[in-house]
Amino acid sequence: MREKGEILVEVKDMCKNFGVTVALNHVDMAIRRGEVRGLIGENGSGKSTVSSIIAGIQQATSGEMFYKGQPWKPASNLEASRSGIGMIVQEAGTIDSISVAENIFLGNYGQFKKGPVMNRAKMNAEAKKALEKIGVTHINPALPARMYDMQERKLIEIARTMYSDPDVFVVDETTTALSQSGRELLYRLMHHAAAENRAVIFISHDLEELMEHCDTLTVLRDGVIIDNIEREDFEAGDIKRKMVGREIKGNYYRVDNDGYSGETVLKAECITTMNALLCFSLELHKGEILGIGGLSECGMHELGKALYGLEEVVDGRVLLPGSGTVIKNAKTAFRNKMGYVSKNRDTESLELEASVAANIQSTGLDKNRSFGLFLSFKKEKKYAQLQVDSLAIKCVNMLQPVKALSGGNKQKVVFGKWIADDADILILDCPTRGVDIGVKAAMYQLIYEMKKKGKSIIMISEEMPELIGMSDRLLVLKDGKVNGEFLRKDGYHQNELIECMI
Template identity: 50%
Template sequence: MKNDYLFKGEDICKSFGSTQALKNVTITISRGEIHGLIGENGSGKSTFSSICAGIQKADSGKLYLDGKEYIPSGTVDAMDKGVSMVVQEQGTVGKISASANIFFGKEAMFVKGGVLNVRKMNQEASRVLNDMGITHIDPQVMIDTLTFEDRKLIELARALYTSPKLWIVDETTTALTVNGRDILYSLMNRIKEEGGSVLFISHDIDEIMNMCDALTILRDGVMTATLEKSEFEEDKIKQLMIGREMSGHYYREDTEESIGEEVVLEAQNITGGVLKNVSVSLHRGEILGVGGLSDCGMHDLGRVMFGLTKPDIGKVQKGKGEKVKNAKWAVEHGIAYISKNRDREAMMTLCGIKDNICLPSLKQLAKGGFILKKSERNLSSKWAENMEVKANSVEQFCNTLSGGNKQKVVLAKWLAKGSDIMIMDCPTRGIDIGTKASIYQLIEQLKKEGKSILLISEELPELIGMSDRIVILKDGVLSGEFYRSEGLTEAKLIQKMI
């Protein structure tokens, strides 16, 4: 037992209906420590962290902060007591400025005589951002005009403004570029050096091993181990996470590309936004990887090829000359799109699993102008079961699911539709190794069935491990093309990215 601990959760239990999310979990975090928390999706990580941050209450067990019992009444009270949290998905408030987001709930600091001094608030926001090393964001701009990453940096500023004793970072790095991650790591180390502590939740084992001083592992709501840094071993951590031995090799085992002659989807001379005269063709039965640095245009290319974004010049066509008119046309003609931004674009989080899975297939489910409930239930149950979605029923709302189970629902939606072209933008973002492995197996199976996959990814091992062919974008221009049989390495790809 650690003596000089800053924070402790003791025998924490939490259930959602018949599902027990946490079972007598005890985690002790020392002062000046970055303490990792890892586990598969649905293991209880986010449930534990949300209890610590005052978002929800435990059914039983106690929390301690600075040696005293800690009972937060909500997130604002938790922050006032010294516990702040930043989550994976977007947590900013729309329709207000960046500075108003930083000081959300603290506006009284800038009020005098009943009037909010916006100028003073903007000045303080600018000071806070500069102190964090963030100089490119104007605190006066409306939050909605910022990129997803910049909004996440604003959340970091809000969480850190009160100098928290315990800072909870829940899967935040998956939403950040390399530069954004460097800023986050620097801030985590600063809190550690100042005697505070960080509870760092991540699916990236390398990241955890590099950043953390200690690590707690959860599996199915139970704590399986707490390791000190000297005990960190990748295979050991994986086994404790999933309850069985798992080798690091879970990509494709073949070393040759296998590509059909038929072109099923083609972008011709696309120019628009950051993209400049980009031409890309996807063949039947091909996994085509698309990579590059964060602002290279790879995500824009996916949106253009699905018809979500219209290029200024050029066109996208399916098969022999059928122009992709828009996203509605794409869905009707067998093209699927899995957005990088899962909660905002890939699914309806405030609807049930059934509604999400059935959405693209409503026309096929209708009879005489009416949607048959039995058909909806049969289709959604079949694909939720096929994808092994962990839920009480297909009526369960998607906002209650773990990240991995949400992604399984998104995949199930398009598989149920029978789409033969899958545009996947970062399909394993924020996913644990067990779910990642099952998604890679699914991608391989789709390829064997003759379906075609456009795999957009920020993870080079994923691109190298899964693709028949890889194209690299740099500053909106196609800068390189590689085949699986060439014996790809990260160094080869990086040369064309920078």
Template identity: 45%
Template sequence: MSEVRLEVKNLCKSFGITKAVKNVSFNINKGEVHALIGENGSGKSTLTNMLTGIYSIDSGIFVLDGEEIHPKNQVDANNHGVSIIVQELGTLSGLTVAENIFLGHEERFVKCGIKNTKQMIKEANELLHSYGFDRIKAQRMIDDYNFEDRKLVEIVKATYFDPKIVVIDETTTALSQEGRNELYKVMDKIREKGNTIIFISHDLQEILDRSDTITILRDGVYIDTVKSKDVSEEDLKRLMVGREVTGDYYRSDYGSKVSDEVVLSVKDVSVPGLLNKLDFELHKGEILGFGGLSESGMHEVGKAIFGASYDRTGSVKLSDGTEINDIPTAIQHSIAYTSKDRDNESVVLNQSIMDNICLPSLDELADKRHMLSDKKLRDFADKFAKDMSVKMVNVDQFVSDLSGGNKQKVVLARWIGKDSDIVVLDSPTRGIDIKVKQDIYQLMDRMRKAGKSIIMISEELMELIGMCDRIIIMKDGMINGQIERSESLDENNLITMMV
């Protein structure tokens, strides 16, 4: 089974002055799950985007089954037998499920210029059935389904025609455990048929569990290809970062007492359809975790505290009795929030790093006459961006040019600059590589020791277990259980409460 499927030969790609992929060559075999790993900006996605025709190639070639291919776009790549499931949402709103699945391949159903919609729906339903996704109906609009189900439709779309190579780019971070299991099943099926999967993920444990071979990239350069069974997570980290990863990943203390001082109390909070009579208290210096399935309402908890929920009832009160009902009040009283939807709700993409960092602190930065000085803003932004070691040219650079991890650092820099006492982090490490993850965990630990209180909402159970003093598990908009920090805790303790 070690016949070569794809040869990557001397591949190069630059964006302006940045060389994203530098002379990369390696082989991918038939019938294997081949993982690509590397930190943010190491060139994984650039490489697969060239393979699937999303980017053009600067120099170098792809040889698929002995034949050189130059895909011009995704449909062309499909015709060569290469498909991709992307990180973000890849289905189109306003179309039915069936239309999404057969997008770009409608000609199969066209006779004399007329599309046979009935036939299309029938075939789509048969496909969905064969994948076991019977709850998704091909004739319904894609908008009727949630993020998770739309991802499943994408999986069908990318794999139904038995492609020779399927690229799965960071798809699992967006899925809950259930969704992941569905994806793993599809992956197994593809491999059994002798086809190849290129698997990109930041979750190294998942990589080790699910892949046969692993290729490591660092700063656009090919480092090594290893067999999964021969390496450990530590080995991979070392290969990715290029040095020994020192220090603790998560925090290492257990049994330390959390202060009794309550800084925030949430009483009877409901949001129609999302949260149902929520009651909890947050203590000073505590990291309180929220876990659950992605539809459990846990993401709404952050918004509710921050005053960003539409139609919220009940009360969110600070220790001094101040009620938090809207975002400006929340920020004024030192509450910070980072959203799961980083690009829309956390950063203003088409604005500079400087403006993004200064935005909530403009009142403090202004002088007595409400005037702002450029120099003061620049120094402020520069200081906190550097504190967070944001990779940038300067603070005038637009946030839209930064990688996911760096965007998150900008968001954190803004709230650290604001010196917030209560920090609500929704999926703070989503789609972020281990180096930055470690930075964020260490930052959280420092903040906790400095007496700040943190609410951490996450779908990654391991990071909740690793970081939190207390974990609340949500189910159907209600609190379903609560667990204190302990060394003996493992994922299964939490999963039983989630489902």
């Protein structure tokens, strides 16, 4: 265990309220030099809130902070960054319409300006150095950020944060957006920062990850710090109990070996896309959970989009055999009772400025009409309230904007709109990304219940335990093709799956 140094950041009696919601309730915490401090708790427990206040993203309602022994109340994230506190936020932290270099130096363009003229060549060269500093060489600083996928945009954020070697490095649910190689890169940066007598605040829902990389774990529940646990006292069952205030049974996943119908409900017939898939074929059956796994560049995320008509299929076709319908766009997919949960929920699955109710109701515009003509307020309210209640979505009320919810509750809203629609085929891309242990357990149970009702599910995931735990059949992708097929009834062997991936 690393030797901890002097206190670098101290939080005293901090409270944060969002209207009637109490996000932080008299929180005290001290972060020392040389440590990796893990924060864990259920969605809405206050982890991101306390970290974002330290990083100047929002202000506390009351309480005080100290940084390097001095009172600390940053007016903005930019002020905190310039003072040595850098944070990688949970959701998208890049602007798609500007270049990679502009994203890296956002708010700090002065060093590249001479009068009104921007020296873009100099900025691009410095951005290249920033990327190389964290071990990334394949991203072109001159290109718009939108040219890169979710993982690469997250690497851009890491490069921006680490460019100035922050004294406090805050990592908020970042690993869920990264492949294994990206995660290893981030872990190296975290441990290097701690070894240089700086501090890391690491927020994650992955308990194994936290136990492996943290020196101390702070457990939060409902805005209150329940315990600070030192590395030598880490015990998974104890941490889970403290997180949720109750016993959590060890197995979240299916324990059955039930099969599925022989009826094919969805087919991909030798589909090829512009960049990812090459003559790719699959069949999904009624009542089947079909797992899709592989490394992040294997084409699995593009496959989900192609099956739902969100990515152009340049050859082959996606077919619903029962009706003979060819899925060419998302509108056709939706009208044929298909649903799609994107890995990137904030930009592709939700309207953040809209309310919880409006997001759920978005799938029920045809169902909630009176006389087939006018939207019925009563029907719409019932349609949304049913999902809020059954999924236990934590919100002040249904009119609360989705952007104010925690990551797990946002994901519940995404699930809710497709459950409300009673979709027969669900394509789930990383469905439990950024959600806590309790919400994961609920979602796995929900997926299993849908299977038992005869729904058909494609589960795309970068999490091996999730795929092994839930899939009836598992396809491993590599370079846009199936590189292995495995069946639940035969038993899954992790080493075999990994060999097919790499």
